[in-house]
Amino acid sequence: MDEKMLEEESLKAKVLIEALPYIRYFSGKYVVVKYGGSAMLDADLQKNVIRDVALLKLIGMKPIIVHGGGKEISKWVKLSGKEPEFYNGLRVTDKDTMEIAEMVLFKVNQELVAMMAQQGIKAVGLSGKDAEMMKVEKKEVLGKDLGYVGNVTEVNTDLLEALIEDDFVPVISPIGLGEDYEGYNINADDTACAIASALNAEKLVFLTDIEGVFIDPEDKSTLISEMDLTQAHEFVDKGVVGGGMLPKLKNCIEAIENGVARVHILDGRLDHCLLLEFFTQKGIGTAILKDPIF
Numbered sequence: 241m242d243e244k245m246l247e248e249e250s251l252k253a254k255v256l257i258e259a260l261p262y263i264r265y266f267s268g269k270y271v272v273v274k275y276g277g278s279a280m281l282d283a284d285l286q287k288n289v290i291r292d293v294a295l296l297k298l299i300g301m302k303p304i305i306v307h308g309g310g311k312e313i314s315k316w317v318k319l320s321g322k323e324p325e326f327y328n329g330l331r332v333t334d335k336d337t338m339e340i341a342e343m344v345l346f347k348v349n350q351e352l353v354a355m356m357a358q359q360g361i362k363a364v365g366l367s368g369k370d371a372e373m374m375k376v377e378k379k380e381v382l383g384k385d386l387g388y389v390g391n392v393t394e395v396n397t398d399l400l401e402a403l404i405e406d407d408f409v410p411v412i413s414p415i416g417l418g419e420d421y422e423g424y425n426i427n428a429d430d431t432a433c434a435i436a437s438a439l440n441a442e443k444l445v446f447l448t449d450i451e452g453v454f455i456d457p458e459d460k461s462t463l464i465s466e467m468d469l470t471q472a473h474e475f476v477d478k479g480v481v482g483g484g485m486l487p488k489l490k491n492c493i494e495a496i497e498n499g500v501a502r503v504h505i506l507d508g509r510l511d512h513c514l515l516l517e518f519f520t521q522k523g524i525g526t527a528i529l530k531d532p533i534f
């Protein structure tokens with residue numbers, strides 16, 4: 241080995257050594273990764289994210305993927321000749337739109353499952369209908385009928401736990417089973433929060449299309465790398481966050497209050513964002529923590 245190669249190999253070894261305490265800490269624990277938004281549009285990016293999740297699994301963690309696909313659903317709604325309609329960030333989902341959503345989410349789900357297989361990981365695609373894993377009630381909003389949009393009322397973790405025990409990685413699409421036994425469209429962030437809460441996950445990671453939570457998204461120096469629950473509540477109440485970040489941060493708070501130990505918002509467009517978050521001292525993005533450990 242020449243000197244340059246030796247230096248590179250030694251750097252790799254150092255990276256591994258730095259990762260060791262984190263690998264030990266998270267080994268055997270549930271980590272839920274929500275993958276959606278613009279961060280999932282690029283095929284190369286998807287492969288990178290999936291490879292990172294595969295690595296988490298191979299080193300002993302118990303990852304669960306919850307995916308979105310909102311942009312893809314909108315594309316197909318438009319192709320069907322309709323204009324996608326949203327109310328407070330939720331898709332107004334009539335019968336036809338629900339049919340499109342189920343078809344698109346099934347396709348997205350199976351693509352992710354196949355990508356996991358390519359990495360040598362046995363993944364199983366599920367919706368909330370499978371074994372009645374995720375039950376919902378129709379979401380009621382004053383003055384507007386959202387159609388087939390659901391609020392998660394119950395997560396049956398038996399199936400998930402059994403699959404994970406048997407070494408499978410669940411890949412979950414945001415569809416719930418209604419009281420009328422119809423499929424209901426659930427916001428994917430809400431789905432990830434419900435799944436992580438029900439499993440008492442150690443970590444919930446939202447991969448999105450921005451570096452994290454900013455005081456001012458226009459000023460990149462205002463990224464908040466860590467916040468506790470009080471601060472997170474303040475950000476919501478004082479309107480620091482807006483757009484899609486508002487429901488996301490509310491979900492982070494809810495997950496922490498439900499017992500998830502740590503929740504992170506990261507830029508899913510960044511190569512190996514998951515590894516940078518899991519295995520470096522500083523991490524990336526924004527962490528919402530109950531009790532900081534490291």
Ligand SMILES: Nc1ncnc2c1ncn2[C@@H]1O[C@H](COP(=O)(O)OP(=O)(O)O)[C@@H](O)[C@H]1O
Pocket residue numbers: 276277278279429447448449450452453454455456457480481482483484485486488
């Ligand atoms: N204070 C803030 N910090 C970060 N992002 C913010 C903030 N306020 C509003 N946003 C917006 O929230 C968006 C992320 O939410 P969203 O688009 O719903 O993500 P996803 O589609 O990945 O679920 C960002 O792209 C950004 O435009």
Ligand SMILES: CC(=O)N[C@@H](CCC(=O)OP(=O)(O)O)C(=O)O
Pocket residue numbers: 275276277278307308309310311313329330331341389390414425426427428429
């Ligand atoms: C009710 C509702 O709005 N459901 C979402 C589900 C998909 C989703 O949330 O996908 P992203 O995470 O990629 O945005 C929708 O139909 O767009």
